[in-house]
Amino acid sequence: MPDADRRDMQEKGFLNHMADKEQRPLPGGSNHAGKLPQPEKKLQEAVCVLLVELCERFTFFGIVCNMILFCTVKLGYRSYQAAIVNMCFVGTSTLTPVLVGWLAEYLVGRIKLVCICMFLHFLGTALLPVVSFPFEDVYIDRRHVLHTLPKREQKIVFYFALLTASLGIGGVRAIVCPLSAYSLEDCGPKELLSFFNWFHWLVNLNSAVVFVSISYIQQSVARNLGFLIPFVSGLMAMITIHMVRGEMIYKPKTDSSLLTTFGAIFSALKTCCVRYRYFSTGVTSWLDHAKENHGGRYSETQVEGTKSLARLFPLFAFQILYRTCLMQIPSGYYLQTMNSNLHFSGFLLPVAVMNVISIVPLLILVPILECINSWLFSSKDNGHFPTIYIVVGHLCAALSVMVAGFSEIHRKHFPQVEQTLSEEVLLVSSMPCFHLAPQYILLGVAEALVTPSCSLLSFRLVPERMRGISMHFLALFNGAGCFMGAFVVQTAHAGTQGNWFPHLLHEGKLERFFFFLASLMMVNTLGFWTIAHRYNDLHQDRTNDFRGCLPGEKLLKREKAIKHYNAVLESSPILSPMEKT
Secondary structure, three states: OHHHHHHHHHHHHHHHHHHHHHHOOOOOOOOOOOOOOHHHHHHHHHHHHHHHHHHHHHHHHHHHOOHHHHHHHOOOOOHHHHHHHHHHHHHHHHHHHHHHHHHHHHOOOHHHHHHHHHHHHHHHHHHHHHHOOOOOOOOOOOOOOOOOOOHHHHHHHHHHHHHHHHHHHHHHHHHHOOHHHHOOOOOOHHHHHHHHHHHHHHHHHHHHHHHHHHHHHHHHHOOOOOOHHHHHHHHHHHHHHHHHHOOOOOOOOOOOOHHHHHHHHHHHHHHHHHHHHHOOOOOOOHHHHHEHHHOOOEOHHHHHHHHHHHOOHHHHHHHHHHHHHHOOOOOHHHHHHHOOEOEEOOEEOOHHHHHHHHHHHHHHHHHHHHHHHHHHHHOOOOOOHHHHHHHHHHHHHHHHHHHHHHHHHHHHOOOEEEEEEOOEEEEEEOOEHHHHHHHHHHHHHHHHHHHHHHHHHHHHOOOHHHHHHHHHHHHHHHHHHHHHHHHHHHHHHHHOOOOOOOOOHHHOOHHHHHHHHHHHHHHHHHHHHHHHHHHOOOOOOHHHHHHOOOHHHHHHHHHHHHHHHHHHHHHOOOOOHHHHO
16 A cells, blocks of 8 residues: 555656646746747747758758769769768768757757857868868969868868768757747647748758859859858857847757657567567557566656657658658769759859759749648548658659669760869760759659658657657658668669769769669658558547556546545445445
């Protein structure tokens, strides 16, 4: 009896703690209530978050847009090496928000880590122009000798700059601009999908401006003058400092963590293996082995949250190969464009301008999809179309890579001409670069369909307290797709002795690499289509279902049942007074 009473007291304390957390205001909300009205403060927070988000994306795309050209022309890398470096940087920038978010909650603290990440971001973006020294457009000494760094030191500074910049990017995305800062908890499926559509629309509009302006500045006007990027980074740091001083840095709830989720999974696997070998199992799910009453180390609350997240793992896994196909834009497609004729009406186009062609379909499709979604959500059977969007998007990605293979065959039929890029004369195909437009358009359509829908499913199909963890896992799998792309390129180059991913495209068979990747993506699309029915129920309230499993909720149900039973005993005419006592 003492143990039972102690357990009841713990469960009551847990329930009161949860109620207090739900009523607790956000940090910074009450301190400035007298200084600034709440609606104006919310508007200022939204504007600051949006500006920081745009500055971060500006610097990120500014680094990525011409990295392959810089690595091949200035650092002397082979084509496949430059593609691997670019994809690894994108993958690292995708994974670092998860790492930085964990550090902010458990080791360093959010405000201190914001300052560190801002410094790393500015340091990395400021070192990138140093790598490209000398600035031929700016400085030549009296003897007209260009000053330069040795290749070895140049590469060391280059990698250090990329690492620090990616860590800074992770801090901005995880702390200053987390998804929870946009207050999406009370939004329904329609509002969530609309938010994700317009959010990605705005991000891609920003990237389109970067690909046109920065790529042209870097390639044609001032090839090594990259000071615009650290300037934007500094502007972002100033806005962030203003947010810190005004206590506008959003602090999310800390009900769950990645470590808890991973720990519950590994504990369940370990216990499951032992029970399978020595004992018979009597649980409904293998994750139940992590519960304390089944020999594990985690509470029922933590395990139930992990179970709701585990059902999304197949969805995440099928995004890895899709992300690998998407990574062909800054790698394989970029090399194709760089080896095509970039002259248009006497004007030399920047290589990265072709990326805008992949963005235009997304900018056009989002308003159209908004109208379609409004009609679909008003219909009765409205839970299937996000998974249908993902299937169609995966199919478009497979077709894009297949079209890229045929475009590569078509490109080789044109005679070669000389073309100057960054004062380097290259032999390229005379085929106009706009012949590559279909493959870019198909990937743009895929991105417009897949990314918002996948974000919606990841956010909606888990309880409220697990949504941040769910988006972290989506980022982990997206980053894995970037590194998978680098691994596939390295394997294809090493396995075929450079034939499938050659340094000089006219001397190899790059189209075979594209056809191989397209076949893998078709299998991936069929695989996701077979499990898509698992993610069709968008309107089920996962939060209420999950809360029903909490110990506090069970305690309330138990108390109500006891009171009802006592009332029945007191009012029953059948039982004798002796039986009632």
